[in-house]
Amino acid sequence: MKRVFSDLFKTDGPLVALSPMAGFSCVTYRRICHENGCDFSPTELTSARSVVMNGVSKSFRFMNIDPEGEGVTCIQLFGNTPSDFSEAIKIICEDERLSRVDVFDINMGCPVQKVVKTGAGSALIKTPLLAARIVSESRKTAESYGKFLTVKTRTGFSFDDDSGPEFASMLADSGAQAVCVHGRTASQMYSGKADWEKIRKMRERITDPDVYFWGNGDVTGPSSARKMIEVTGADGIMVGRSACGNPWIFRSIKEAFQNRNVNITSVETDCVTLSEKCDMLMNELDGRIGEVGERIAVCEMRSVMPHYIKGIPGASVMKAALCRASTRMEVRQILDNCLKEEDGRC
Numbered sequence: 493m494k495r496v497f498s499d500l501f502k503t504d505g506p507l508v509a510l511s512p513m514a515g516f517s518c519v520t521y522r523r524i525c526h527e528n529g530c531d532f533s534p535t536e537l538t539s540a541r542s543v544v545m546n547g548v549s550k551s552f553r554f555m556n557i558d559p560e561g562e563g564v565t566c567i568q569l570f571g572n573t574p575s576d577f578s579e580a581i582k583i584i585c586e587d588e589r590l591s592r593v594d595v596f597d598i599n600m601g602c603p604v605q606k607v608v609k610t611g612a613g614s615a616l617i618k619t620p621l622l623a624a625r626i627v628s629e630s631r632k633t634a635e636s637y638g639k640f641l642t643v644k645t646r647t648g649f650s651f652d653d654d655s656g657p658e659f660a661s662m663l664a665d666s667g668a669q670a671v672c673v674h675g676r677t678a679s680q681m682y683s684g685k686a687d688w689e690k691i692r693k694m695r696e697r698i699t700d701p702d703v704y705f706w707g708n709g710d711v712t713g714p715s716s717a718r719k720m721i722e723v724t725g726a727d728g729i730m731v732g733r734s735a736c737g738n739p740w741i742f743r744s745i746k747e748a749f750q751n752r753n754v755n756i757t758s759v760e761t762d763c764v765t766l767s768e769k770c771d772m773l774m775n776e777l778d779g780r781i782g783e784v785g786e787r788i789a790v791c792e793m794r795s796v797m798p799h800y801i802k803g804i805p806g807a808s809v810m811k812a813a814l815c816r817a818s819t820r821m822e823v824r825q826i827l828d829n830c831l832k833e834e835d836g837r838c
């Protein structure tokens with residue numbers, strides 16, 4: 493029997509995913525997001541070449557999965573050579589810690605110069621024949637292990653690039669079982685507004701109903717999530733930056749999707765208390781300490797912690813203090829002081 497991507501999920505309605513983000517999408521945070529309603533969360537990008545050259549150990553941390561904790565699992569790979577992807581998929585599927593992965597996602601959207609100059613990431617938008625071979629060969633290998641193959645890309649490479657719809661159609665024809673489109677071109681990086689109209693045009697060119705389509709870019713809560721689906725015709729949405737330090741966003745979007753008549757403004761309202769934010773921050777920190785130890789976890793959390801406290805009174809002073817912290821205890825003290833001040837204000 494033919495298996496399609498959406499069969500992996502038990503949910504009705506649009507799926508809500510955490511967009512892969514280097515530095516944020518660690519296994520701990522993906523688990524937290526899943527506990528808060530997120531359906532799917534690929535790992536951050538890992539080099540297929542590195543897996544081929546060094547085995548899984550060197551990049552294990554970035555590919556680490558937790559099928560019990562995060563639901564459907566997905567490892568994202570980047571590269572420029574079809575055989576690297578096939579070989580990397582084979583190596584991962586034969587590693588006992590990673591063999592339960594459900595999906596491989598190919599990155600065709602990364603705009604970072606270090607990646608683009610090798611012909612990988614978003615550079616593949618400019619070489620559609622190579623991109624097609626990467627998809628078809630990877631799909632063949634993934635399928636031989638019972639895994640799915642998906643692609644994440646952008647609306648084009650440069651500002652005036654109108655190849656997006658053709659590229660989307662090629663991805664589906666070459667064997668991608670789901671396609672995610674971020675509504676910016678590579679030259680835009682992360683600036684400007686995501687162009688949902690361009691996403692719609694790419695969506696329209698994927699006519700096979702078995703190929704799942706994710707819309708991505710500038711979804712910030714329930715109303716923009718609904719709008720993304722309405723405007724683009726996407727099957728599901730991926731949330732990137734608005735989910736940093738904000739795992740609660742998934743539940744509110746899911747509720748809005750499930751409850752068609754719900755008053756959007758009521759679920760949009762930020763009803764998470766400061767104490768809940770502090771608890772969640774510590775929860776993520778503790779999970780990361782379990783992954784990489786206290787020193788590295790606290791250091792890596794310096795770019796994550798400001799997202800948890802965004803918008804609270806005194807956030808900038810607190811952010812500066814958190815960014816200097818080097819132990820779990822220091823972080824806890826900074827949060828406790830803030831909670832004490834908050835109590836004083838009440």
Ligand SMILES: Cc1cc2nc3c(=O)[nH]c(=O)nc-3n(C[C@H](O)[C@H](O)[C@H](O)COP(=O)(O)O)c2cc1C
Binds near residue numbers: 599686
């Ligand atoms: C810090 C950061 C790291 C990212 N890393 C990845 C990555 O590893 N793989 C990927 O496909 N996209 C990556 N992205 C892009 C996001 O997945 C997403 O497509 C983009 O942020 C647009 O969604 P948003 O407007 O909801 O943030 C990254 C984005 C950011 C901000």
